[in-house]
Amino acid sequence: MPAVNKFFNKLIEKSVNHPNLKLISAIVILSYGFRMNWGEWRPQESILKNVEETLQLALVPNSEAQKTVQDRLNVMQNLTDFPNYLLFILGNSSFSESVRSLGGILLKNNILTVYSSLSQEDNLKFRNECLRLLKDPSREVRISISNVIVIIAKDHLKTWHELIPYLMKCFVSQDEHSEVALTTLFKVCEELINKQKPQEEAYPITHEVFPKLVEFVALDTCTIRQDIIRLTNQFLQDYFPIMKQSIDTASYLRSIMQLANTSDVDLQKYICHTFVIYVENQEECLLPHLHDIICYLMEKCQHDDQEVALQACEFWLATTKLSTCKDILSPYVDKLLPILLKNMKYSAAELNMIKDSLGADANNKDLSKDISPFHLKDRGNVGDAEEYYSDEDLDEQAEDFDDFYVGWTLRKCSAASLDSIAVKFGEELLTLLIPLISEMLRNSDYIIKESAILALGAVAEGCMNGLKNELPNLIRFLICCMNDEHSIVRVITCWTLSRYVSWIVNFHSENPEEFFVPVMTVLLKHFIDENKRVQRAAISAFCIFQEDSQMKLVPYIDFILEGFKYGFERFHCRSLYLLYDAIGVLAQAVGNHLSKEEYVSKLLPPLMKKFTELNNFYDDHFIAVLECLSNVIPSLEVAFLPFSETVYLHCLQLINDSLIACINYQQYPNEYDPPDKEPMNVAHDVLYSMALGLKTHFVKYVTNSNLIYLLYTTMQDGSNLIRQTSIALYGELIGLCYPFLASNVNDYIPLIIKNLDENVDGVCNNAAWVIGKLCSVMGSNIQQFLPEILNAFVHILRAPTMARTMHKTVAISLCIIFFVCPEVTVPEMDNIVKNCCMLVRNVRDSDEKDLAFRGLCSIILRHPEFNKTYFIFFFVTRLLHG
Template identity: 70%
Template sequence: MNWIEWRPQENILISIKEVLQEALIPDSEIQKNVQDKLTIIQNLTDFDYYLLFILRNENYSEEVRSLSGILLKNNISHVTPENIIKLREECLNLLKDSCREVRQSISNIIIMIAKDRLKTWPELVTHLLKMFMCQDEFSEIALTTLFRICEDLIASQKPQEEIFSLTKEVFPKFTSFIGEENCNIQQEIIKLTNQFLQDYFQIMRQSIDLNQYLRCVINLANTNDIELQKHVCHTFVIYVDNQEESVLPYFHDVILYLMDKSQSEDQELALQACEFWLATTKLNSCKEILTPYIEKLLPILLKNMKYSKYELNIIKDSLGQDSSNQDLAKDITPFHFRDKNSHQDDSDDDTEEQSDDFDDFYIGWTLRKCSAASLDSLAVKFGDDLLTILIPFLNEILNHQDYLIKESAILALGAIAEGCINGLKPHLPYLVQFLISSMNEDQSVVRVITCWTLSRYVNWIVNSESSPQVYFLPLMTILLKHFTDDNKRVQRAALSAFCIFEEEAQLKLIPYIDYILEGFHLGFQKFHYRSLYLLYDAIGVLAQSVGNFLSKEEYVTKLMPPLMRKFTECENYCDDHFIAVLECLSNLIPALETSFLPYSEVVYCHCLQLINDTLMASVNYQEHPTECDPPDKEPMNVAHDVLYSMAMGLKSHFIKYVTNSNLICLLYTTMQDGSNLIRQTSIALYGELVMLCFPFLATNISDYIPLIVKNLDEHCDGVCNNAAWVIGKLCGVMGSNIKPYLTDILAAFIHILKSPAIHRTMHKTVAISLCTVFYVCPEVNVPDMDVVIKSCCMLIRNVRDSEEKDLAFRGLCEVVSRNSEFRKTTFIYFCDAVASWNNPKIDLSQIIQSVLKATKEQYGEEKWGLFYSQFPEPLKSKLLNLYGV
């Protein structure tokens, strides 16, 4: 059956028309009957034919026709491909229907069809553009349809060639039209064009003349329409963000325009303009560009850093003494600690920073935040040069009687901490004392921002040459005091700042552990959800900072009982609070070591039960997807973390838990889980057990090694890194028994080493494990061995002294000794690598020395002299001191 042959049956047509008419009656009982009737008639094989017949028949009322269009749109997925083609033709004709509501229904149908079939409907966009450019009564619906198609295309993440196919046809017409006098939709066109420029700038660069578009936008800049001004500002931001050179000739006028709009009373317009300063700081030429304007710009930013009425209204319920009030739903999102179960050598990796936006996460991005971020970035670009302009302003407003202006000054002081630290050092003794005293201000917003600003100067405070009583202890004391502030936002700010203080202070905290734990104890008594999450973080950071100095009995008896109470209070594994406690334990246990033993059994049983229950729920969901919900796997992931920490902290005491439970069987399942994080943590745990109780694992090791090798997938960084690490550990305990698996292991390792677009840490881990393979199986060979050895030398030279590095270098020496080609061509890389040791073991030092001397003899005195003359002096010195060569 097709459209051409089909004819309606009169009785059915009448029935459908009556149902549609009834559907227009606003009566709940009638509407229920309509739904029942629709359920029945929708089963007609030619129901869509009737709807289209009614839709295009002007003898029916406009309301009935429009409703038939809505039903047809909702039923598009059931229309056959052949009939879709006919429906497309009809829709293009009906876009010029005399009824506006019918045209709108047709537009919706077109949009629904185009969602998945735009590529196979090339005439659609051309047709709509022609209708739009005619500028008649049908232009509006053509434009509306085009806009919706474009917006859907952005959201759909279609291939770039499909996006380019549309943009090159549509946007040249749009951008030329906004320059015409009769254009009254500039705002809509600029908004849409900016959306595409923001998401697909390179595609748009090929689709439109960016210089022409920019000129059109500049010509519209002086409009009185606030919304249009926002889009104009956004255009300038996009051009700078993408370093589009066509904006350079207009920079002076653009900057003056945006400075003006940055002072607008309309907060959204001022925010959009302020984005420009943040974008400009990403340019290498930022200082050169903004220097002529910086004296006028800085006061604008400072003024905009004051809390707006909008922001104060949002936080109005949390400005006073609210510490006894229960947290709201928005406060219960946990502040998760960092992931630690990817085995990384962090000797030269940047440490992760805490977010500055520790609390006002539910306010969103505001003019205040954007201005502060802009000042922060400008301070980094301009450095101490900013202080000449800023200090007079800060001196004036830091002691302002209006506490909101004083608060904004303290925020500014925090914002410039990174970029202007050298110029500020002479002022810091006064400023730090001022900030510590500001922690006693009556207004909670001042105490909140002072905590953050103090955290920005923690490095100077902790490393000050002054006595601890001058800055260190006063800072620690004031932050601990405000753990129990009567305002919860201040509590959270103090906790966040204290975490940063702990990270910086590290072992300097040891004399004050007891004092710190007293503060934590008071926090357990007073805190609600959000503050508790941050308290768990502070405990974890303390553990990482002082290590096993925290394991003293008097410390453990203060810390563990309240923490375990929180642990046992949670009955729901998926509860965010329970997950937060688990995360805290996972960071605490390695520091407590055997002092955790009294609490280990209950924690182990909980974690094992959690993993069992999650896996069972997952099986139930797979078998009965319509009856069961998929389980939340995050708690199971954190449970793996805790077990991993127990294995590290308890060492041999952990073995009894492993041998008397089904943990190894569970790991066989979780190491195959679809979640990268689950596999990453379970493989890390298995690797720790390899070192701890390999004899227990050995009986079925042949089932597990293939799983580990399968996870050597460079597309999953953390998983691959851990799998490579485990293979190195297996080599250490299995020796040459690893041989049956070497073909697959070596193939994966070499592939990863030869893949340049991989995280350096993964390359390093693979190099260490590969060299360990060479140690236990020195006779193995791989393609391009000299190239592989060179890569390994370059990678493992950056690893700090450790047992892993020791084993890897023994393997490296083996393979270098056997590879004469490497010794002839690129031996300098080996020399550089062995010079990276600070204190190698005596026997390893002798092995390296023998390789160096054997190679020197192979070269001969004359050639070795020429070769050795290429070495930098520091390398010669290291080789002589370490190995006498």
């Protein structure tokens, strides 16, 4: 054995300067290590000395020394018992404290590579040594072993039964060792939260640790309340139902309230958070203390520390989600509203963060933080799909442009709280609000004026009806504010105008010159504002304006495109991304009215110029242009033909390149980066849009390329979005060129059936839609695949959620099967047909719905027993079908 050790020691020394020896030494060390018996392990002096010298050298602040250390460690880390040496050094007081501590750091980084291979006996010895070192005289050693324990507990807490009781015992002892024991306990608990373990795995923590912590936090001798409450809050937030079984939540709340007068700012923040958690999860516990808690939180909302005020403000937002909100807040709303309005001002910190973007910066290039694109929609969901754009998406986007990189602040939380309170209280809030907001608007401080305009936008949804008589003057006032000298006022005015768009669009629609045209004009005008934040806010508000206006925009398409034209000429990256979204919303709103030659000649050249000058498929700007095209092409229809070949070839190349990148990464993961699949997803989207817009003109591209074969691969991709868009495109091709697909359609159907997974809505919806399309063209030839299809459909329809588009699509396709294959039967036929009736009647009229209704008629005629119980459902469907 000494001879082996000597040989090994020399290998370590020589391999540092001889690269070819590194591999040899690694192999020898590895094989030597595997022959070791961990139960009989003893450190070899020569190796131990070498490890110690390496650790000593690591403490030398010299680049050459550090390189030598790294080379040595690269060799040592191949030794399977290297962690043993580190643990030996860490636990031996004969070494210097700095060497021991550094050994602990290396042990933390290496332990998981060998820990799982330990025998049960060695595992126990290792753990016992870890626990022993938690009481080492050296605080640095205790901290190092604490980190090792946390790493092990990440994946092995369930089997380390003695760990939690031991940490609790050390913690309760309140001696010099208890601090690190408590820190270890906290880290173990936080790891459990961060990994989102199932509730049963949290059980030992919640049932063993928290009763003690809750008991301890009420003691006068407790010196770590802040940490305990912070940790308890984290667990309450994630595991309140099972925490209720472990601790007396009412008693804990009383303990928290007794601490409320603390001067500790962090503790105040955690106490406020506790109240928020309770109102979200167990409001009845708060009722006996409600007055005191609300008064406390209103006071903390005015705290000088913004984090304390923000945490207190979260309470109002959480309360508005309760059915009892009005009962809880009514006695206090007159005091609460002034506080919320005051907190809607920009703070000094927020103004400092946006100070560089307040002036005339339209000609400055975007900073790196400004150029991440916005993706407005989730495309590729077909069948009886919902609208691509939702008001919520657009509202969120609008708010993003009000300091999108500042984050969640007291200002935003206060505005959101006012919004939600206004929805709950409605117009009865206006008696209190109007005098307060009017006074703010008259204030000479533009910061206060800006917050008043924000408040006007915040109450729009809840108080619109009560403001009806005031809205004409309010809209005129807001139009005037769009010319304010301060950019932050113009920014928030854009957003507030967008909140009243539904009224603007529908007010005296026979006289659009009164409000419709002036608002449209002022927003378009500020597309070319001298301030980029105003530009973005105006575009975002205009997207919402277009979404609400729909066909009312048709007479003004030329005027709108002029505004877009100036945007193409002047915008930088971030504003350009929004312009692409605005173009997409216009296309969705006006449909094929956009296909007139004079409109196409204004819109397509600048858009295609951007498309062709961007040669990097993975550039965010290129993806944004692609997304814009995917929105526009269906509206342009055959007017897009002159540009179609260029776009088609780019998309095909993009998909080809992405699939090659995927293959390279799968085969050589160490040599290639994981591929970015978003461009491939958007390329599918564009091709799907071309199929929709060009219809039969698209067939020549399909038949003269390898698109169908590419789809065979992408329909099996690991990404849900890729499969969703790929299946949608295949489904559209069925209607356009089924004869071309027919020769190998049987290879594709199993892939489609495999995607009938109700847990992935979009993919399942599209797969079900494609099956309906296939049935309509294949007829009874689809018979061989029906057992699998029917099993999947019945499983989904047994408990339909009426709001889900996917269930409607499945019902339509099943009824088409009934039509083309009238002899099929399914389990629980009566109940399934009843569900189909309920789902189909809410679907828009289409060829698919017509076939589905015929299928319903066919199946009901052949199952007269259905009439006894469920005929009323078919009868209502018949009436609605017309």
